[in-house]
Amino acid sequence: MKLAVISCIHGNYEALNAVLSDIDDHKADQIYCLGDLVGYGPHPNAVVEMIRSLDIPTCQGCWDEDIVEGLNACECSYPSQLAEQRGHAAHEWTNNVIHPEVREYLATLPMTLKLDNLCFVHGSPNSQHEYLLPSMDGFAALERVLAVDAEVLFCGHTHVPYVRTLEDVNLSIRVQQPGQEEAIAQTEVPLKQIVNAGSVGEPRHGRPNATYVLYDTETAQITLREVAYDYEKTCADIIEKGLPPIFAWRLARGMEFAERADDPSHVCQR
Amino acid sequence: MDAMTLVAIAGPPGSGKTTWLSQFLSDQQHPRFYCCPGLGDVSVDRARIAYRFPWVQLLSEQDFPQALMTLPEQARVYLELGFHLDLTAPILASLPCHRVAIVPPELAASEWHDWADEVIIGSEITLPTSDELPELWRSPLTGRVFDPASLDEIILELTGGAYGSVQRLKGIFELPDGRAFHIDFVEGLSGIEYAELGLPPWLDGRPERFSGIEVLGRNLDKQTIVDTFLAGCLSDSAIAHYQEQYKALAAEEAQMNPEETVSL
Structure with a gap:
């Protein structure tokens, strides 16, 4: 089965349409969405309506949660x-324009989705706000994948796509309890992967193009897709709708802000 | 006063006038004077020279004629002429001075060539395509302390053209760790230069020394530039919070290395 994984659409309807069209061209059997349907972009309601109308399984992103x-x-x-x-x-802008039924839909979204040995999250299995950056400590990254009992963990949130392979992992676990001999267990962990789908509507990779991922469940082949779209239309809509014009300037250069803590594994304490 | 006592320097913005004359201002053996007419006290160049070469005497436009009459032996006065000054003005033409033009390599003939006694090849900047003078927007920032990450973004956006086309940007900015930086951007040159000014760290409230910015360009959206800079400034409480942390850190380091104690 061929899967398409999309993330971080951020109210960019033009980008979503272009990506859906590209997914159609590649004949994907199923689409998964990793959340952040709204925020920054000018068409949050239209994006949510499109996702709902196509019945795309979707996780809740940090912007959806907010x-x-x-x-x-x-x-x-x-x-x-x-x-x-x-x-x-x-x-504030998004909160003012969002339709009640769209807000209700966003409230129903789960944090995590599973399909056999695949797991789908927005940030990490711990939180929509946690960043799984490619530079994250290997053990910590592995822990995130093992925590959801998956072979492949799909995430978004950073707006920069990547594939990280965790292989040749040997875990040695020592347990010492009072009055008992130390117990040692050795475990060889099979290959795991973290796949970041990037961002459909708010790329941060230096170009305005949308990104998403194709995954073949038979061959485990991963393809990072970059799709050009009419970003000038979105930029014009940002200005026309009264959002800060600097959002349009940054979107056109693929340098939109992604929320990013100094500590990549930081989990927001609220 | 002979002609070599007074050296007038002119050239297009970003050609390297201040950089060129800095080599002479480092001379501490002889009296050195500097004047940059037309910019008053809100001048980034003037402040930078005061910070880098504290032995150089800064002359205001008003003090300049009188100072020329009473110069000490072996004194030399450097007069930096901004792009906005008319080199053919009678007051400049009548001054007995050595005229130095700093020009980019591609510029073979110009008003600066016609005016100068000596032509120095400076930085390889983008030459202006229009005869119309660019706008100069400048603002004092004294007392403002910037969130470093915000300042980076603002400079990136400003020099990238988000608020109009910027030909030149120079500024002095204060950071929460008490350091002050000079930031310099010239259209056509690669990158943005950040240079620490080496001043004593200011960790007691809002800095009272000069900081400020000058932007030269076209179609500048000045109000948005102001609003954006203000959005990157830290509040009193944030400044106090950071300063307490840096003071504690310095005290800790002083305790660990008593011989290398740096007083704040």
Whole structure:
């Protein structure tokens, strides 16, 4: 079966349409979405309606959560004070335009989705706000995959796509209890992978193109796709809808803000 | 006063005027004076020279004529002429000075060539395509302390053209760890230069020494630039929070290395 995994659409309807069309061209059997349907972009309702109409299994992203529960992420989620102020402006705008039924739908989204040995999350299995960056400590990264009993963990949130393979892993576990001899267990962990789908609507890889992932469950082949779309239309809509024009400038250069804590494994304490 | 006592330097923005004359200002054996007319006290170049070469005497435009009459022996005065000054103005033409033009290599003939006694080849900058003078926007920032990550983003956006086309940007910025940086961008040159000014760390409230910015460009959205810079400035409480942390860190380091104690 051929899967398409999309993430971080952020209200960018043009980008979503282009990616869905590309997925259609590649004849994917099933689409999974890793959340962040809303926030920053000018068409949050239309994006959610499209995802719902196609019945795409979707995880809840951090922006989706904030629209449901209110903005309460701590300041550490943002790379700078400026990004935080802009993030708050985007949240306020989205919160004002979102339809009640869209908010209700976002509230129903699960944190995690599973399909056999595959697991789908927004940030990490721990939190929608945690970043699984490619530079994350290998043991910590492996723990995230083992925690959900998966072979492949699909995530988004960083807006930069990557594939990380964790192989040749031997775990040695020592357990010492009072009055008992030390117990040692050796475990060889089979190959695991973390696949980041990047971002459909708010890329941060230096180009405006949308990214997503194709995965073949038979061959385990992973393909990172980069799709050009009419980003100028989205930029014009950002300005027309009254969002900060700097969002359009940054979107056109593939340098949109992704929330990013200094500590990649940091989990927001709220 | 002979002609070599007064050296006037001119050239297009970013050609390297301040860089060129810095080599002479480092001379501490002889009296050195510097004047940059037309910019008043809100001048990044003037402040940078004061910070880097504290032995150089800075002359204001008003003090300049009187100072020329009372120069000490072996004194030399450097007069940096901004792009906005008319080199053919009578006051400049009548000054007995040595005229130095700093020009980019591609510029073979110009008003600076016609004016100069000596032409120095400077930085390989992008030559202006229009005869129309660019706008100069400048603002003092004294007392402002920036969130470093925000400042990086703002400079990146500003020099990338998010708020108009920027030909030149230079500024002095204060950071929460007490350091001050000079930031320099010239269109056509690669990268943005960040240089620490080597001043004593300011860790007691808002810095009272000069900081500021000058932006030269076209179609500058000045209000948005101001708003964006303000969005990157730290609040009183954030400044106090950071300064306490840095002071504690310095005290800890001083305890561990008593012989290398640096007083704040």
